[in-house]
Amino acid sequence: MARKLLLEHAQVEGINTYEVYRKNGGYRSVEKALKTMSPDEVVEEVKKSGLRGRGGAGFPTGMKWSFLAKPEGVPRYLVCNADESEPGTFKDRYLMEKIPHLLIEGMITSSYALGANTSYIYIRGEYSWILFILERAIAEAYKAGWLGKNILGSGYDLDLHVNIGGGAYICGEETALIESLEGKRGNPRIKPPFPAVKGLWQSPTVVNNVETIAAVVPIVNDGGDEYAKIGIGKSTGTKLISASGNINKPGVYEIEMNITVEEFIYSDQWCGGIKNGKKLKACVPGGSSVPILPHFLVCKTAAGEDRMMTYESLSDGGFATGSMLGSGGFIVYDETQCIVRNTWNFARFYAHESCGQCSPCREGTGWMEKVLHRMENGAGKMSDIDLLNDVAKKIEGNTICPLGDAAAWPVSAAIRHFREEFEWHVNEPRACLERNYGLIGEKVAATL
């Protein structure tokens, strides 16, 4: 059985209450950090652990923390990004629902390390019920003396607030999140300055994902070196994977980053294989924004090596033959799934969620959505395939924030690996409508 660091006690009855959580070793990291360590020592442990941001980009957390500007007389903030809206990703939801105190414990320890006296958890609007779970847990933590003034007699004060968003995907982008937290329209800011220099209320700010902050707890408890022993190379520790799609056992799994993708999909310990004995067609390993992988590149890299569940191995081969671990939204497609329809679904999501601030993303995402919609509905043209590729290429890299890239990558990857299926949609519109929707004999509109 693999080691679990975050979800170890997830199934314990009543773990969402303070008493049970404390009995199972909760808040030990706060005690250890506040009583025996200086803030810089905590940062050092996180650096040693090699922990990488779990929100998608995989940037080393310790390095991010050390970039935080520390001017005199200016407050610093830690913001937890709980705006988990990436299609296919639901790990933070599980963690916050089951063990809210783990996040709060991580927030206290991390805030202490960064010298923040006010910290925020920004939660997505659709997670309205988790707001109450967190607020209850925070009230319990205040009551038990883990939050507030002079925590454990150390002289360190911390106030923790939960803020609920309005339900926009873009607010998961850190600068848009900060804007939204300030009460403004959630438009990403132009960088530089980066949040580490000028973030919330123009003060130095660190924005971290829920899972990243939760991972600080075992790092402080067991030491960064111990954490770094798990995993391969620069992918250290455990990772929560939200497995969904055509698999026997969808759900949230905590894996050590040293197993193969094949093991993850087919082993009974994890996904339990493809549902109904069907064959694997494709896999999106890191949430909707990362490139899709065709079946022959899922378990093996282009070089013929086993593909591992690590940052490096999943991105092996670049975007030509690889993908990204991203946020760990692992979506599996069996042979009956339609890639064009799936790509259209993603494109529709990004067109809906683009903030509308910069031109390539605002106009380009809507354009791609319309072309894919037409193709999926049987009125596509052969030239549309190259058009899509071209539009995606022109959005990528030319936008203010990564949403443009996130919208472009799945489209260009789908065309790169599944061009034949796109061509089939153009050549045999009736056959594809019949397969996808069972609309045999329906009249297909000539234009849409």
Place this chain on the structure above:
Amino acid sequence: MAKVTIDGQTIEVADGTTILNAARQIGGELVPPAMCYYSSLKGSGGKCRTCLVRVTKGSEKDPRPMPKLVASCQTMVMDGMEVASKSDSTVTEARAAVTEFLLINHPLDCPICDQAGECHLQDLAFEHGKSSTRYEFERRTFEKIDIGPYIKLHMTRCIMCFRCVFVANQLTEQRVHGIINRGDHAEISTYIEKAIDNDFSGNVIDVCPVGALTDRTFRFKSRVWFLNPMDVHRDCENEKCSGKAVAWMYGGEIYRVTARKDKYGEVHEFICNTCRFEKKDKSDWVIEGARDLDRHSVISQNHYEHGELTVR
């Protein structure tokens, strides 16, 4: 001071200058087009992505090139920086791509648009656009809105540069308009179509790069290139108003009044609504003389002092 080379031309500029402003100091063809940046509005820029340039050398200290194209209106120069603007094909391609994106939902109703002739999108399309479109869908449209008695909002033409929002934020006392919705269905709106009741609201017309915000006292009266721009001024009672304006005249009659725009279409001294909309009589103004329009656009074509140089 920082030394920066743009398309092979070197200039020394103050620290903290953006690449765009450094390019404007050099002048000429290498100046990136800008649809949303407006030097007198704080916080503007970075959105339209037409001013993208390639930084081929970061600085003297750190000569690495920047991995992506950068928005020149937002990127500060560094000493020893080398920038490729019009000379780089990836830059011109990216600008052409942005132009295409801006045009897919633009109505292209230039024949009936008051902005035609002084429209920045027209100029941009002339330089970077293609003669045909690849967009085969219905364009996004909106209802026209009257914002108070003087201003017409034709959202269909809007390119979401946010300039008018910055004007409302920075010049007027109370902002009543902003952006609603998201993505390609985002729109500029006054909340519940409330009139902008403010002395400086008329400036949104001047900052609008396209014909989305037009002067209701001038709509459909004349094509701009038939009018003679004259520098005029008056002693305005409003102390925030500069009183310096341009009267667009034909046959001794003032057709419209605007603030004075520089060669990049930017206003530095804003005027109040009384000057703009109510003083349409010659006797209201002291006429200084004909205004020299130094801008490469249709609007300059009737002014022979630039001759054929303005036509490209």
